[in-house]
Amino acid sequence: MTDAYVALEGGHVVEARGRSPGTARGELVFTTAYTGYEESLTDPSYEEQILTFAYPLIGNYGVRPERFESDRVHPRAVVARELTDDVADWLTAEGVPAVDHLDTRDLVIDIRESGAMKCGIAVGDDVTPQDALDELEKCKTMSEHADIGAQVSVDTPVVHNQTGDGPTVALVDCGAKRSIIDSLVDRDATVHVVPYDTTPDEITAINPDILFISNGPGDPANFEAAVSLVDEFVGELPIAGICLGQQIVARALGGTTEKMDFGHRGVNQPVIDTRSNKVVMTTQNHGYTVVDPGPNLTVTQRNVNDDTPEGLDNDELNIITRQYHPEANPGPNDTLAFFDDVLSMVDATDGRTLAVADD
Known part of the structure; x- marks a missing residue:
C-alpha cells in the first residue's frame, strides 16, 4: 500500500x-x-x-x-x-x-x-x-490567492454560437463551468467568453446585450476588474451573475461579502423565493457569501438552512443574480428557468447600442 x-x-x-x-x-x-x-x-x-x-x-x-x-x-x-x-x-x-x-x-x-x-x-x-x-x-488562505482568477480564466476571448439568433452575452470568465455556457447556447444566445480581467473598452467593442459574471473560486475581493465592469455598465446593460458572480455584483453596487465557516457544497441546498414562498432544491459550491447587498439590490431568495442570500434582483436596473448553480450539473433541474429570465431582460433594452470610446 x-x-x-x-x-x-x-x-x-x-x-x-x-x-x-x-x-x-x-x-x-x-x-x-x-x-x-x-x-x-x-x-x-x-x-x-x-x-x-x-x-x-x-x-x-x-x-x-x-x-x-x-x-x-x-x-x-x-x-x-x-x-x-x-x-x-x-x-x-x-x-x-x-x-x-x-x-x-x-x-x-x-x-x-x-x-x-x-x-x-x-x-x-x-x-x-x-x-x-x-x-x-x-x-x-483562500483570500491570499490574489491571482486565482488567472488560474481558471480563458487567456483570450472565445465565441460560442457566433451565428445564434438570440441575445449576445459577454460572459466574464472567473472560472465558468461549461454547462453555464451550454445553457445560454441552448437558448440560441451568442456567448463571448472573455477573461476575468477584461476592460470596459473591450466589453464595449463586443456591444453585448447582457453582461454576465460567472461562477469561480476564491474571495470576490480579489476580482477587482470584474467589479469595475459591473460598476461601469450598471444601468446601461442588463447584468446577471452566478455564485461568485452574485458576490461580485453585490460588491459593485455597494454590498459586502464575507467568508463562510464551511460554505455550501452539494446538490441538496433548499432555497426559498421570498415572493412566491416556493422552495427549490439547488446545486451549490461556494465559501463566500453576500452579507449586505447594499442599497440597490433586493434579496429575493434565501437559503432555508442559514438564511444567506441566494438571489438578488433589481428590476429597474435589469439585474438578476443567483448564489447557487442553476445549470444543475450535477444536481436537480428546479432552477433552469433562470437562464430564460436572464435572456428575457434584453426585451427591456431592445435596440440599445453601447457608445464606443474614442481613442
Missing part, C-alpha cells in the same frame, strides 16, 4: 491509503453530493482546495469526459472513504494526489465544527508525515 498522510490545520496528521501520488496543499472542504463527482472534480470553483467527498463511494459509474465542466481537474487533491480504480487512474493521469481508506465522516465533522481549514497531503512510496506537514506549512 502506498503511504499517504493528510496534515490538518493545527498539526494533526491522518494516515490514509494513497491512490494517486504527489504532494499538495489547499483549503480542505467537503461536498455532500453523492453523484456528479466528474462535474465536481472539473469545476473551476474548487481551484486551490482539497475536496473531501462525504459520500463513501466515489466512482461507481466510471469516468466520462462528456460530463466534464472544464478541461482539467481543479482541486489540488482528493479525499474519499473509497475511490474506484477508474477515478484513481484518472486523477493519476491528471497529476492530482488522492487518498482514501480514512474516516471521512470524522473529517466532515471537523470541518463543520472548525470551518474550512488549511491542509497538506503527501502520497508516495517513501513519504512521511513530515512531508504532509511541510505542505501544510506552505498553505495559503
Whole structure:
C-alpha cells in the first residue's frame, strides 16, 4: 500500500491509503453530493482546495469526459472513504494526489465544527508525515490567492454560437463551468467568453446585450476588474451573475461579502423565493457569501438552512443574480428557468447600442 498522510490545520496528521501520488496543499472542504463527482472534480470553483467527498463511494459509474465542466481537474487533491480504480487512474493521469481508506465522516465533522481549514497531503512510496506537514506549512488562505482568477480564466476571448439568433452575452470568465455556457447556447444566445480581467473598452467593442459574471473560486475581493465592469455598465446593460458572480455584483453596487465557516457544497441546498414562498432544491459550491447587498439590490431568495442570500434582483436596473448553480450539473433541474429570465431582460433594452470610446 502506498503511504499517504493528510496534515490538518493545527498539526494533526491522518494516515490514509494513497491512490494517486504527489504532494499538495489547499483549503480542505467537503461536498455532500453523492453523484456528479466528474462535474465536481472539473469545476473551476474548487481551484486551490482539497475536496473531501462525504459520500463513501466515489466512482461507481466510471469516468466520462462528456460530463466534464472544464478541461482539467481543479482541486489540488482528493479525499474519499473509497475511490474506484477508474477515478484513481484518472486523477493519476491528471497529476492530482488522492487518498482514501480514512474516516471521512470524522473529517466532515471537523470541518463543520472548525470551518474550512488549511491542509497538506503527501502520497508516495517513501513519504512521511513530515512531508504532509511541510505542505501544510506552505498553505495559503483562500483570500491570499490574489491571482486565482488567472488560474481558471480563458487567456483570450472565445465565441460560442457566433451565428445564434438570440441575445449576445459577454460572459466574464472567473472560472465558468461549461454547462453555464451550454445553457445560454441552448437558448440560441451568442456567448463571448472573455477573461476575468477584461476592460470596459473591450466589453464595449463586443456591444453585448447582457453582461454576465460567472461562477469561480476564491474571495470576490480579489476580482477587482470584474467589479469595475459591473460598476461601469450598471444601468446601461442588463447584468446577471452566478455564485461568485452574485458576490461580485453585490460588491459593485455597494454590498459586502464575507467568508463562510464551511460554505455550501452539494446538490441538496433548499432555497426559498421570498415572493412566491416556493422552495427549490439547488446545486451549490461556494465559501463566500453576500452579507449586505447594499442599497440597490433586493434579496429575493434565501437559503432555508442559514438564511444567506441566494438571489438578488433589481428590476429597474435589469439585474438578476443567483448564489447557487442553476445549470444543475450535477444536481436537480428546479432552477433552469433562470437562464430564460436572464435572456428575457434584453426585451427591456431592445435596440440599445453601447457608445464606443474614442481613442
